[in-house]
Amino acid sequence: MNAPVELKERFHQVELEPKDYRDGVASFWCPGCGHNGVLTSLLRALSEIGVDPQNLVSISGIGCSSRLPYFVRSYKMHTLHGRAGPVATGAQLARPDLAVVVTGGDGDGFSIGGGHMPHMARKNVNMTYILMDNHVYGLTKGQASPTSQRVMKAATTPYGGLEEPLDPILYMLTYGATFVGQAFAGNVKLASQLIKEGMEHKGFAFINLLSHCPSFNEIDTAKTFKSSCEQLDVGHDVTDVSVAIQVVQQAKKDGRMPTGLLYKVQRPTLDERMAELVQRVGGHKDYDLRKVIDLARP
């Protein structure tokens, strides 16, 4: 475990254009896929912050969305379906001097990986989690996901679903994330702004990007996402979680989706708390194992 690192040092700032962050691998997303908007927004945010690609780690699970790291100049890990979060937690704790970004789908993050979400949030792991929420399983060719609308007809739900969709931002607010924002992936200006702020935020930043899947989701299109997104009021209080929850719930009732920065507070991060513990108890990463064993001797 290395000591936590200040922002500037973490990003190791350089001057690069968004395109300089694009890895040479050709995109294999379908034409018109909303995930392209996420990529563009991320590249722009990286350029605005000026992260040195050498200091950037992008980690994903499995899904169309999880292919994003292929396209970004960074250290990258394409892990298991649903496991990007814990892998990123490990990487962040081992190297707090790097900027860690997770990208993944609604299925990856909230179906099979759903069990990890509360823990990354409550631990306040210092990383940015971008959910590329297209309300469907894209990669496996169109099954209902936990964010699918009930009326969506999909391969396993040809007459619509039985379950209510969940709202990722409501969950993350309740789980204790210290930064929560939402945008339409096609709104690169807002999406990149949120990513930038999320990466600069010290703690667990969760950004939900509504990203359409023209191949398998016929009801949540770029058009419907765009028209139901509603920018938060200028005076929105980002420091009160109950206000944020209320805003989301009210918007939901009105059939709208609030976009912008919903919530942002400071709380010690996991690596900070760990460093503090080491300080307090007097541990050291170069500990002498024999001394530890001696302590346990009768």
Added chain:
Amino acid sequence: MSLKQCEGSHAVAAAVALCRPEVICAYPISPQTHIVEGLGEMVKAGKLSPCEFINVESEFAAMSVAIGASAAGARAYTATASQGLLFMVEAVYNASGLGLPIVMTVANRAIGAPINIWNDHSDSMSQRDCGWIQLFAENNQEALDLHIQAFRLGEELSLPVMVCMDGFILTHAYERVDIPTQAQVDDYLPPFSPRQILDPSEPVSIGAMVGPEAFTEVRYLAHARQMQALELIPQHAARFRKIFGRDSGGLVRPYRCEDAETIVVALGSILGTIKDTIDEMRDEGYRIGALGIISFRPFPLAAVREVLQHANRVVILEKSLAVGIGGIVSTDVRMALSGFNLHGYTVIAGLGGRSITKSSLHKLFRQAEKDELEHLTFLDLDHNIVNRELERQKQKRRSGPIAENMLRDVVVIAARIS
């Protein structure tokens, strides 16, 4: 007889539907998706009443829902592959330990890392000791038939059954299959009569903790029940033949083995290519045959010994790898042959979807005929790529991720060739 040209996955979906399942649950993963989508469609269209189709959030949930449903007395079915099977493993052991006759299709696919969606047998082979019966289909007709037999067998023994079919090669291939009538299936498969059931009028608890005083005995019984399956599987295949008019299932399937000096042992769809190769070699005068293993668990030691004991050599062609020793099926075949003095060759082939061609098999079998094969062969292994990576590792401590390195090499070599 109603012959229908359809995709393997749809043939299996039709078979499962004819078995009147009451709860179906699954999480999508290639190449299993078409099976459950087919069933989902039938359930939602009301063609499969009374049956519940449950979308779950993971394979772990799929198997757990199947466990709950089966314990409540419902005929339960699920399907998965690869990473999905591995993710549900804790529940897979739970299902067999509890003796719940769930039927599950495994659309066989490689396991990562490196991630690979194509066919081999690593997934179900990894579960060989989990206590489930494992049956391997050679073609789509057999895949269809084995599911019907699986419900019958599993419910009789109170054991779960995995029907393994090669991902893509069978699941996505269109073949003509005979889809039985409901009357035939009803005649063959009686309604589910559970050995244990959560019944409020006769309450039981399922899942008691057992200490050293009885744990071995419970496990022994699990083994004994698989031994019982060894007797039942041929009986069920015979009864199947009577009702459906065709041979399907059973323990093993010998092909031109009578006077064979060389016998090739394999599982699943590759048997087709092997048999074609054997026919051609027979025409040239080679005395060669094949032994298909349908029941991998329980492993039919006696039936395998019976066929192989008169041969001079056996070639075991496996689509999986026991890293650190070589073959998985080979170990079992060797157990069947203990006391016999035969040349035994293990061949690892078709990993991660690599094609197993007739020309490779011709070459391989001819080498075997001359006893020129190594004990362990990796069919069509590209030594060039392996050596490059080994060289890299020798040169540099931080040589990087192996898969990425090798991929780069393949691209470079391909570019040079074209």
